[in-house]
Amino acid sequence: MSLILYTKNIMTKITRWVVLGALFIIPFLPLFVANSFFFPFITGKNFAFRILVEIALAGWVLLTLIDARYRPRFSWTFVLFSALVVWMAIADAFAVNPAKAFWSNFERMDGFVTLIHYFAFFVVAGSVLSADKLWRKWWLAFLGGSLLVCLYSIFQVMGVYAIHQGGVRVDATFGNAEYLAAYLLFAIAISLWQAFESKRKWLRYGLFALTALELLVLYFTATRGAIIGLVGAAVLGAALWMFEAGKRGRTYAAVTLAALVILIGGFFLVRHTPWVEQNPTLGRFASISLSDGQTRFTIWHMAYEGFLQRPIVGWGQEGFNYVFNKYYQPSLYAQESWFDRAHDIFLDWLIAGGAPALLLFLALFVSSVIALYRNNVSRSERIILLSALAAYLFQGLFVFDNLFSYVPLAAIFAIAHAGSSRPFTRLQNMKSISELSFETIALPVTGVALLLVLWFVNVPGVRAARDLITAITPSPDINTNINGFKQSYADHSFGNQEITEQLVTFAESVVRNQTATVVDKQTVLTYAMQQMQAQVTKVPNDARLRLEYALGLRAGGDFADALTEIHLAEQLSPNKQSIYLEEGIESLQSGNPQGAHDAFNKAYMLDTSFKDLAAYAAAGDIVIKDVAGGKALLQKVYGTTIVDQDILLLAYFQIKDYPDFIATWRQRVVDQNNSVDAEFGLAAALANAGDLAGSRAEIQAAISQHPEATSQGTAMLNQLQQMAPK
Helix, strand or coil: CHHHHHHHHHHHHHHHHHHHHHHHHHHHHHHCCCCCCCCHHHHHHHHHHHHHHHHHHHHHHHHHHHCHHHCCEECHHHHHHHHHHHHHHHHHHCCCCHHHHHHCCCCCCCHHHHHHHHHHHHHHHHHHHHHCCCHHHHHHHHHHHHHHHHHHHHHHHHCCCCCCCCCCCCCCCCCCHHHHHHHHHHHHHHHHHHHHHCCCHHHHHHHHHHHHHHHHHHHHHCCHHHHHHHHHHHHHHHHHHHHHCCHHHHHHHHHHHHHHHHHHHHHHHHCCCHHHHCCHHHHHHHCCCCCCCHHHHHHHHHHHHHHHHCCCCCCCCCCHHHHHHHCCCHHHCCCCCCCCCCCCHHHHHHHHHHHHHHHHHHHHHHHHHHHHHHCCCCHHHHHHHHHHHHHHHHHCCCCCCCHHHHHHHHHHHHHHHHHHCEECHHHHHCCCCCHHHHHHHHHHHHHHHHHHHHHHHHHHHHHHHHHHHHHHCCCCCHHHHHHHHHHHHHCCCCCHHHHHHHHHHHHHHHHHCCCCCHHHHHHHHHHHHHHHHHHHHHCCCCHHHHHHHHHHHHHCCCHHHHHHHHHHHHHHCCCCHHHHHHHHHHHHHCCCHHHHHHHHHHHHHHCCCCHHHHHHHHHHHHHCCCHHHHHHHHHHHHCCCCCCCHHHHHHHHHCCCHHHHHHHHHHHHHHCCCCHHHHHHHHHHHHHCCCHHHHHHHHHHHHHHCHHHHHHHHHHHHHHHHHCCC
16 A cells, blocks of 8 residues: 555656646746747747647646646636637637637737647646645746846847847847837736745845846836836735725835826926937837827727627637728828737737627636635735736737736736635545556556647647748758748648748749749749649638739739739728739739729828828829829929839839939939939939930949949949940
8 A cells, every 4th residue: 555655656746747847947938039930039939838838738637637636626717717718719710710710820829729728827837836835936937037038138238139129129038029028017016026925035135126127128128008007007006005004004105106106297297308309218108199099099990890890709819910901991001011910908809709708808807806805815915916917908908918928917817716716526526546547548648648739739830930941041042942931831830821921022032033043933933823822712811912912923924813813902901002002013014004093093092191102193193194293293292293202213214204214313312312222223214214425424423432332333334335326
């Protein structure tokens, strides 16, 4: 009997350490960047998280069979989280694109497969860390990861490490300042909580110092939504402390509230001073206004319209791009071309799973708040965790989630669940399995299941993310790239759409490459169009895919089929100006100036407030030889008839209006401060107009001003020599 108990204890210990090992690595995943993967800041962290959770889940299943302490327990937080997962499985099954709703893509690594991993993390952490009373150590590990992330950020501020997204907004190992800021909101709350709870002075003061460092790094992210979330959480926390604490605590809370009011009020008063406006970080905070948020308001309205169309099951996870296309507002023309998120977590849930999804998500918060108030926890734990949840919700009004806003959120849910849970009687009373059953049935079955899950959930994506990097890396032999793309497809991952988009972009670059052979151009373009056609057939209602397919067809000179795809894209997104602009260019290149005129004019009339759209409309007039009408529009919008725009240069060249063509090129030289490219472009324009002497003089002047371009200028002079009449 003693031998059996000893063996059982050994099995429990080994399995427990496997689970704990996986759980305690997760807090350090923010540091992991898989540079050999496509989207290295996203894919590496997410694949690693999935693998660790799968290992922890397998170990936990074994633990539940041999030790009743680790078995699932009932709480309303557990029930609501389970209901959310079940509902999203239903919603994703009815999604516009169910495959993408389930698997997501490399750029986001979201979707149902990630949601169920968050749930598994919630269950395992809530069981194991609570049963073994290891939550404090896990959170300290989380803060250890936060310290390393903050140190990396400080090196970015100092210029030792580059900021990956450019500019001055630090992004650490997240590659995105907003992702870093969301992570820091939780880190700040946890470090404060652990500081208040710590009995050791050196640790307490060290954690307060870490909090200060995290606040400093959050400032350097210049993320306005997170700052608003932090201020809102601080106000809530101070108010709760005043309500719950004794006289001394109320005094401290009142001082904190007063300091916040003074700080915010003082900043408001000096927000228009030069030292604020000229500071890249403070200037962003000072620019917060309703007008500054107009783009977000427009996107939110589009999301709401999409919700009204599918209020029950939504559009599925990763479904917002369909809403964006269908309800696109022309006022967004100057923004980024494609949005795949509503940039509001509440609207994102409405789009993903309809009203039930949002209600279940919010109910999770309510159940957690109730649990924290009913649990026998300290005041600091209760108030600070509630403030962390509030900060998450505040900043969630303006951003969308990522892996390390979800992980600490799921961990807080797990704490709330564990503290308010009670056993499922039947599960608790089940007998533990025997050593023989464990070794001959449970362990092999669980091990095989784990290997299958690890393989099918992760390996194809890991391979494709790696092989795609090989495919898009420049190579002297085009076949190396093509083979890389073929291998990426052969991996059978969820990233085929992104692989195809990269393939089309690569094919277009090869077609434009003057050193590439005709055979290479034809080979890669044919392959790209075959893959894009297959992708469009699989996902026919994506306007972005249709437009990308059209651009690839145009690169190969297939203007008729390109126009067909553009017309289909217009049906899917009838108010998107960029699609009509592409239609106009296709029409112009296929010899249909009237079609170009009509398309350019339609794009302009959707919203006449954009100057460059007026240039397209003027070009449309010019190509049908209504030069006076085009110039009248330019005069009205720009205050001049000579406007430096590529489309106008193309239009003048198309009708052989060389005086205006050359005048526009001269304006470009002025606008670009006599850059060598502009001057050589003017020289080429003069040559096209037959003014070889003027072209030669322009080239010589460019060489004189830009000696570094002598070889290029000499080559152009030699070409002019060959063009001269003999």
